Structures are given as C-alpha cells and as structure tokens.
Amino acid sequence: MRYLSLLFILLFTSGISQQATEYFPAANGYKWYTKTVVLDSLNQEIDSLAAYTIDSLAGETTYKGYQAQYILGKTGLYETVPFQPYIDTSFVSLSGTEARTYFGLGNINSLLGLIDTTGIDSTLLGVLSLLSSVEGWYPTYKFTSSVGTNYTLFTKDTTIVVDDVTLPLRFQAQAKRVNDGQLTTEIGTFNCKKFVLSYSVKYMLIPIFPITLVTIPDTHYVAQGNWIVKTIAPSTTLDLSVVQLGVFTFPGRSEVVIPPIIPTSVEDFEPTRIDGFALNQNYPNPFNPETTISFNLAQSGFVSLKIYDNLGNLISTPISRDMQSGTHKMSFSGNGLASGVYFYRLETERFSETRRMILLK
Numbered sequence: 001m002r003y004l005s006l007l008f009i010l011l012f013t014s015g016i017s018q019q020a021t022e023y024f025p026a027a028n029g030y031k032w033y034t035k036t037v038v039l040d041s042l043n044q045e046i047d048s049l050a051a052y053t054i055d056s057l058a059g060e061t062t063y064k065g066y067q068a069q070y071i072l073g074k075t076g077l078y079e080t081v082p083f084q085p086y087i088d089t090s091f092v093s094l095s096g097t098e099a100r101t102y103f104g105l106g107n108i109n110s111l112l113g114l115i116d117t118t119g120i121d122s123t124l125l126g127v128l129s130l131l132s133s134v135e136g137w138y139p140t141y142k143f144t145s146s147v148g149t150n151y152t153l154f155t156k157d158t159t160i161v162v163d164d165v166t167l168p169l170r171f172q173a174q175a176k177r178v179n180d181g182q183l184t185t186e187i188g189t190f191n192c193k194k195f196v197l198s199y200s201v202k203y204m205l206i207p208i209f210p211i212t213l214v215t216i217p218d219t220h221y222v223a224q225g226n227w228i229v230k231t232i233a234p235s236t237t238l239d240l241s242v243v244q245l246g247v248f249t250f251p252g253r254s255e256v257v258i259p260p261i262i263p264t265s266v267e268d269f270e271p272t273r274i275d276g277f278a279l280n281q282n283y284p285n286p287f288n289p290e291t292t293i294s295f296n297l298a299q300s301g302f303v304s305l306k307i308y309d310n311l312g313n314l315i316s317t318p319i320s321r322d323m324q325s326g327t328h329k330m331s332f333s334g335n336g337l338a339s340g341v342y343f344y345r346l347e348t349e350r351f352s353e354t355r356r357m358i359l360l361k
Contacts, residue, residue: 018143020094023193023222024069030057032227033260036075039252043234052078052261056086066093066100066137082261085281087356092227099141103134103153103173104286104360135339135360140175141195141222150176153197157204168204169213173197183221183230186258190223192230201238214238216250230256276325277351282344286358287334293344294329301349307332308343315342334359 032055037045055073063070072086093100138153145151153173160167178194197218202210214236221230235252276298282291297303305319315337318330332344339361345354 018097020097020099020141020143023099023141023143023224024092024094024227025057025225028057028059031055031260033258034255035258036253036255039235039254041235041249041251043252045254050078051075052081052258053255054081054261055090063091063093064102064137066091068093068102078261085355087281087285089285089358093137097142097144098139099143100137101140102137134171134173138173140197141193141220142175142177143193145177147177147179150174150198168207170202170204170210172200172202174200178219181221183223185229185256190221190226190229192221192223195220195222213240214250226257230254277348277353279344279346279353279355281355282332282357286360288359288361289334291332291334291357292329293332294327295346296327297323297325297348299350300324304347305330306345306347308345309340334361 032053034053034055036051036053037047038049040046053073053075055071058070058072061068061070068091071090071092073088073090074081074084074086075088076084091102093102134154134156136154139151140153142151151174153175155173156171158169158171160169175195175197178196181192181194183190183192197220198215199218200215201213203213204210216233216236218231218233220228223229232254233252236250238248238250240246240248276296278296280294280296282293284291293305295305301322303319303321303323304317306317307315309315318332334342337359339359342357342359343354344357346352
C-alpha cells in the first residue's frame with residue numbers, strides 16, 4: 001500500500017507540473033524584455049541588427065472564440081523602446097495541458113522577415129503571403145505530448161505559375177516536444193520545456209512523394225512562471241533548383257530574455273512633446289472590422305486624420321475640419337479592406353503623430 005501511495009503522489013505531482021497555466025505568469029502587468037538578433041549563414045549573431053522588445057501581460061479576454069491572455073508589445077532600439085507606445089497584440093489560450101496561440105498577421109510578417117528577398121520576385125512573395133489564409137488558433141504547445149512526436153498545426157496546398165509553369169506547393173506547420181533542457185540567460189537559469197515549430201514548403205510533383213524545398217525549425221524554450229524565454233531559428237536555404245528558380249537565403253534569428261530596459265532620461269527622447277496633444281493607440285488592436293481612435297487637442301483649430309496602407313497609399317480621410325479643444329474619439333471600419341498593417345496620422349497646426357494598427361479578418 002505504501003508503494004501504491006507513493007506512485008499515486010508521483011503521478012499526481014507530475015500531472016500538476018504539466019498544466020499549461022504553470023508556465024505562464026500569474027499576474028497582469030508582467031513584462032518580458034527580449035533582444036532579437038539576426039543570424040548569418042554560419043549562425044553567428046549580427047549584433048548591429050539587434051532589436052529590442054517589451055511585452056506586457058495586459059489581461060484576459062475572449063478572442064476568436066477562445067478565452068485568452070492578451071499581451072501588448074512594442075519593438076525598437078534599446079534607447080527608444082521604453083518610450084514607444086504599445087502597438088502589437090498577441091494572444092495565448094491556456095487549457096489543461098495545452099497552450100494555444102493565435103497564428104495571425106504578426107506571425108506571418110515575422111516569417112517573411114526572415115527571408116532575404118533580394119532577387120525574389122513578387123510571385124514568390126505572393127505565395128508566401130497566402131499563409132494569411134491559415135490564420136487561427138492552434139495547439140502549439142502540448143506539454144504532455146510524447147517527446148519527438150510531430151503534430152500538424154496547419155497544411156495549405158496551393159499552386160503558383162512561374163514562366164508559364166504551374167508549380168503545386170504545400171505549406172505546412174508542425175510542432176513537437178523535444179527533450180527538456182536547461183537554459184542560462186542574463187536574468188537567470190531556467191529548466192525549460194522545449195518545442196520545435198517547423199515551417200516547411202514542399203513541391204507536390206507527385207502528391208504521395210512530396211519534395212521538401214525548405215524547412216525552418218524554430219525552437220522555443222518555455223520556463224515555468226516565465227513563459228517563452230528564448231526562441232531560435234537557424235539560417236537555412238530555400239533550394240528551388242529542382243524547378244529552375246535558384247537558391248534563396250533565410251537568415252536565422254535568435255530572441256532571448258534580457259534584464260529590464262531602464263530609460264536613462266525621458267527628456268532625451270521626448271523633446272518635441274506638446275502638453276495637451278496626444279494621439280492614442282486604437283482599441284481594440286488588432287481589430288475586425290471596427291476600432292476606435294481617440295485623441296486629445298490642447299487648442300481648437302483645423303484637424304486632419306488620415307488612414308494609410310503599409311505602402312503609404314492614402315486610404316481615407318475620416319476627419320478634415322475645425323475642431324474644439326478636448327478629447328475626441330471616432331470609429332473606423334475596415335470593411336472593404338484586406339487584412340494587414342495600416343497607419344493613422346493626426347495633424348494640427350502645432351502637432352502631428354502617426355500610429356500603426358492591424359486589421360485581422
């Protein structure tokens with residue numbers, strides 16, 4: 001009986017430690033500070049291309065049918081990122097032994113950002129953009145899955161035409177848990193669950209024998225109470241020589257947690273701020289199809305608010321008139337617009353500011 005009791009305790013405590021909520025911060029306001037660097041063809045860091053991100057756990061909400069934790073984020077230079085507004089949003093849904101993540105526009109842009117697009121024509125980039133059709137929730141992290149067992153997140157079959165040749169392609173994302181590992185960072189040493197997310201492109205010349213053109217393995221380190229403390233995707237190549245399209249480079253990327261970024265002097269980075277004027281971040285962001293934009297005017301006068309797409313094309317001018325001082329808000333609808341990144345710019349005689357918003361359909 002004593003041995004049965006011990007076995008029960010071991011099984012029970014093991015199950016508890018695998019709950020997804022154990023790996024996520026418990027309190028709203030928790031912040032992640034991370035450094036992202038590009039890796040060259042030898043997987044050496046190119047520190048001159050470093051970017052810094054601050055993510056903040058904002059709360060819980062219902063998003064696309066799932067109860068989710070939502071995280072606000074901002075990315076920039078080390079010196080300026082503390083003063084930047086939060087303009088990105090990501091979502092994590094925790095249930096039992098699984099953590100679902102929402103694969104959306106931000107993830108797609110991140111994947112495309114790994115590619116050296118020199119010499120790649122618009123046709124190939126258009127194909128990669130088709131990944132937007134698989135936006136949705138996926139069980140990315142299965143904490144009790146067997147080590148080394150792949151599970152498919154999504155599969156997308158499509159065709160492209162290059163030089164009058166039709167190419168059948170398959171885009172696929174898979175995940176698997178690998179052996180746990182210890183990770184030492186600037187903020188401490190963590191015992192981590194490790195997952196490898198693999199993004200692949202396959203040539204479907206013969207459907208039952210697909211030819212893999214490229215696979216990007218993205219390893220995630222997940223620590224209890226801290227969530228993701230490191231991701232790393234090594235450099236690789238996309239070999240299209242089988243279809244006479246050449247070879248293209250995918251630089252690698254490493255992102256790891258760092259100590260908090262402490263601003264040294266607010267005055268150094270906000271010299272042009274005018275008291276009483278402000279353009280606020282739209283809410284919700286991302287949005288579909290409507291969002292609210294608010295702003296403050298310190299004095300009455302002519303005001304214009306314009307919406308641009310990510311190529312700089314003017315989409316609309318919701319406001320172009322004299323307005324009284326005070327706080328104002330307006331609703332913007334994305335009906336008729338494609339999913340993507342848009343910018344809204346407020347201009348007065350004494351103040352102008354631009355912010356980014358994301359439409360997700």
